Amino acid sequence: MYENGEKHYIARYTTLVMVWVSLIGLTWLTVKISGIGFGTFSIIAPFLIASIKAFLVVDYFMHLKYERPFFKWILLVVLGTVIILAWLVYEDVAYRPL
Amino acid sequence: MSYGIEHTAHKDYTGAKIGMWLFLFTEFFLFFGPVLLYTIYRFRYHAAFTASSHELDLAIGSINTAILLTSSLTMAVSISALQRDRTKLSLWMLAATFVLGVVFLINKYFEWTEKFSHGMYPGGEALAGGPPGQGVFYGLYFFLTGLHGLHVLAGITAIGVLAFMVLKKKVSAADHVRLENAGLYWHLVDVVWIYLFPIFYLVR
Numbered sequence: 001m002y003e004n005g006e007k008h009y010i011a012r013y014t015t016l017v018m019v020w021v022s023l024i025g026l027t028w029l030t031v032k033i034s035g036i037g038f039g040t041f042s043i044i045a046p047f048l049i050a051s052i053k054a055f056l057v058v059d060y061f062m063h064l065k066y067e068r069p070f071f072k073w074i075l076l077v078v079l080g081t082v083i084i085l086a087w088l089v090y091e092d093v094a095y096r097p098l
Numbered sequence: 099m100s101y102g103i104e105h106t107a108h109k110d111y112t113g114a115k116i117g118m119w120l121f122l123f124t125e126f127f128l129f130f131g132p133v134l135l136y137t138i139y140r141f142r143y144h145a146a147f148t149a150s151s152h153e154l155d156l157a158i159g160s161i162n163t164a165i166l167l168t169s170s171l172t173m174a175v176s177i178s179a180l181q182r183d184r185t186k187l188s189l190w191m192l193a194a195t196f197v198l199g200v201v202f203l204i205n206k207y208f209e210w211t212e213k214f215s216h217g218m219y220p221g222g223e224a225l226a227g228g229p230p231g232q233g234v235f236y237g238l239y240f241f242l243t244g245l246h247g248l249h250v251l252a253g254i255t256a257i258g259v260l261a262f263m264v265l266k267k268k269v270s271a272a273d274h275v276r277l278e279n280a281g282l283y284w285h286l287v288d289v290v291w292i293y294l295f296p297i298f299y300l301v302r
Contacts, residue, residue, distance in 0.1 A: 010178055011177070020167065053167075061170050
């Protein structure tokens with residue numbers, strides 16, 4: 001047994017199956033709209049849908065939703081670092097020829 | 099007179115999980131680097147990247163996405179089942195996850211060998227003669243899907259080991275954090291694929 005008899009979250013089967021149905025549905029949607037070609041949106045849309053899918057996996061399958069706030073804070077730090085790194089790299093690339 | 103020191107097993111559930119999450123973040127950055135590179139070259143070689151993306155098999159890519167998403171479900175169910183002390187269901191779900199992981203790799207194998215047979219591999223004659231952007235696209239494609247494939251391989255190995263531990267009652271309802279951590283790893287592999295799929299197959 002673990003110390004202090006902590007209670008651990010147990011995911012319900014129905015919740016997990018519903019998340020899976022949403023993930024498959026979103027995959028179907030993203031494949032359907034991939035060939036349409038409506039300019040910038042056809043680049044943004046797949047990544048928007050991918051991010052919703054990633055969020056569902058992280059929140060429900062990886063139980064982040066039910067973790068203590070500390071876990072959410074480190075995820076925020078990581079995402080912040082990602083934004084800073086990407087920004088610095090793009091800034092560098094934009095102002096000098098590759 | 100002798101004194102015995104009694105050791106009770108020290109288990110730190112939260113510590114184990116924090117360790118796993120930190121490791122997963124380093125894994126995330128491992129993939130983030132090449133993806134950043136991809137976005138830059140996508141702007142530079144827009145036409146070649148779009149053309150190359152059309153050469154990939156969207157059907158296999160979609161099927162593999164569905165396979166990996168389903169394997170994530172079976173993994174999550176396996177953890178829930180073990181926590182409820184339903185060991186048998188947990189083991190069956192681990193077996194399903196393992197098989198789905200193997201099927202994913204088999205599909206990837208066919209996808210790769212099909213490209214190889216047309217001389218399309220880093221340094222291959224077909225890519226050497228093509229437009230410059232094409233070589234970059236396939237370089238990133240083979241590197242990222244290859245790196246991801248290695249992670250799938252590591253994941254199914256971990257799942258195999260964990261199934262054995264569950265069978266031997268080393269991992270159980272009372273002490274399940276190792277299965278949870280293996281699950282976290284498997285889901286990360288899934289999240290990475292969720293992004294690789296649009297990157298290579300969908301943005302056309």
